[in-house]
Amino acid sequence: MNAHLLTHLRHVDLAVPDYDKQLDFYSGIWGLTKTAEDSGISFLAAEGSPEQYVVRLRKADEKRLDLVSYGAASPADVDTLAERLLAGGVELITRPGQVATPGGGYGFRFFDVDGRTIEVSADVAVRQHRKVEERESIPVKLSHVVLNSPDLHKTRAWYERHLGFRLTDTLSHPKMGEAMHFMRISSQHHSMAIAQGPHTALHHISFEMRGIDEYMRGSGRLLRAGIRKLWGPGRHMAGDNTFTYFLDPHGNTVEYTTELEILDEDTWHPHVYDFSQPEVSDQWGTANPMNELIVKESFNDVDRGVFVAPPV
Structure with missing residues (x-):
């Protein structure tokens, strides 16, 4: 078994055909905050979380789970995990390198046993977040x-x-x-x-x-x-x-x-x-x-x- 190299869940990324309706839901009544958007892709943060975003939405022809992202403590841990996955016969989608999403960082992607895309990253910039107040019914x-x-x-x-x-x-x-x-x-x-x-x-x-x-x-x-x-x-x-x-x-x-x-x-x-x-x-x-x-x-x-x- 691997040493404990993963630290926490970062974000879950969804692709949907009706992008505008999905964005209205998550950035409206669900209570997330849109922090960035660019041609059919948007990044939604939780006000109490230091993560740059907790949900990513992407406009696509078919509904799918794009990826699940986890954090690691350091770039060295990212490299160690990538080496162990390769040695274990896991198919890497990308090799460790700079991450191009908000907050940057150092990470890579691979397929899990069921074919889901998983991402692991470290050194992602911390988002300016705040304490969610009493009676404020939005996700922390x-x-x-x-x-x-x-x-x-x-x-x-x-x-x-x-x-x-x-x-x-x-x-x-x-x-x-x-x-x-x-x-x-x-x-x-x-x-x-x-x-x-x-x-x-x-x-x-x-x-x-x-x-x-x-x-x-x-x-x-x-x-x-x-x-x-x-x-x-x-x-x-x-x-x-x-x-x-x-x-x-x-x-x-x-x-x-x-x-x-x-x-x-x-x-x-x-x-x-x-x-x-x-x-x-x-x-x-x-x-x-x-x-x-x-x-x-x-x-x-x-x-x-x-x-x-x-x-x-």
């Missing part, structure tokens, strides 16, 4: 990303072997078996989770709110605006975080959350939670019941970007 930062995989265990093993992710918890069902692995690269319960799905796709992107009041105010704002709610509000058992899931204009699931568990890595032992028990999915009992419709929406469309690097 990007919390985590969940990815659908047709082979849950193969994908978990790949991320453990090549990128140093650690298993935190697992969701299981008496009839379906193991269905989701929560994976971490820090003391945060998960930066990524892998869900068993029929095809490779984005499951959801999650955004951290300031606190429960701001999380509820944000959830209510979207409901009043008629944004389609998928599931919530509630509180998961794995991660102990709150959740309300909505659909963006292109059918990607996005989540408002808060209070995701910070754990002691020295003493942590992974749990297996039976999500046929209602309190596992929602400790509070306030969310609409998990059903086949929610699961189907979370599977998302087949990702058209598998083993195809995004053009930018």
